[in-house]
Amino acid sequence: MSQCLYCKQRKGKRSCPALGGLICPLCCGEHRIVRIACPQDCDYLESGSDYQQKRLGEHFMPLRREFYRQLADFGGEKAVALYNLVEVVTFSYFQDRRDGQDAEIITAIQALRRTLSPLHVPSAPMPIFAEHLKKEYDSFKKQNPQQIADATLAPEVLDRSIRFVSEFSGAGFQSQRFLAGLVGYVRAYHPEIAAHLTKQHEAGRIVLPNQSFAPPSPEPHVHGPGCEHHHH
Numbered sequence: 001m002s003q004c005l006y007c008k009q010r011k012g013k014r015s016c017p018a019l020g021g022l023i024c025p026l027c028c029g030e031h032r033i034v035r036i037a038c039p040q041d042c043d044y045l046e047s048g049s050d051y052q053q054k055r056l057g058e059h060f061m062p063l064r065r066e067f068y069r070q071l072a073d074f075g076g077e078k079a080v081a082l083y084n085l086v087e088v089v090t091f092s093y094f095q096d097r098r099d100g101q102d103a104e105i106i107t108a109i110q111a112l113r114r115t116l117s118p119l120h121v122p123s124a125p126m127p128i129f130a131e132h133l134k135k136e137y138d139s140f141k142k143q144n145p146q147q148i149a150d151a152t153l154a155p156e157v158l159d160r161s162i163r164f165v166s167e168f169s170g171a172g173f174q175s176q177r178f179l180a181g182l183v184g185y186v187r188a189y190h191p192e193i194a195a196h197l198t199k200q201h202e203a204g205r206i207v208l209p210n211q212s213f214a215p216p217s218p219e220p221h222v223h224g225p226g227c228e229h230h231h232h
Helices: 025-031 048-094 102-115 130-145 156-167 177-191 191-203
Strands: 012-016 021-023
Touching: 012 025, 021 025, 048 102, 048 130, 048 156, 048 177, 048 191, 102 130, 102 156, 102 177, 156 177, 177 191
Parallel strands: none
Antiparallel strands: 012 021
């Protein structure tokens, strides 16, 4: 009997290009995209990247909620606001780009962290998205100086953010798991914010959303300009 390469218990009946052998239908259905790095052209994938985003968005949601809880415990609403800004800028910039990679987000967060370090010495020009993230942080900080982590708190928040993004992304070369998870999550659970950010990005305006998609109360929530949410 040809054993399933994933569970090693049931019979493998489907050819899995990611595992290089046979997989049982149960493992294929449950773990595809989320835990198995399926290639785009696999016969068992449904509607390509939209399907991937939906599956990864569902997987992303509880992990993201827990990360926000940890950030709130560590640094309160200012820490939450900084990571939320990273998510907002990332979604706005990459939501309609099929070629974006998680490495670009990690590099941008690392670059922002370096610029906020007291020991920072400017080096080579930053990549395009890193420049974009830095500009958005500076803009938000200027307009809302009391609402977001500053140079004393930000480096640790960004270190934690790098770890979170990297762990969700996984070890795959040119991984897009974090990007797909974030985009899929926002589109599925916050369609009105997704539409708002898409419109802003198309207009070329600075991304300062009047709503946050940080998890709702009693989990931490960022109050931005025009926000009408209330704590219960």
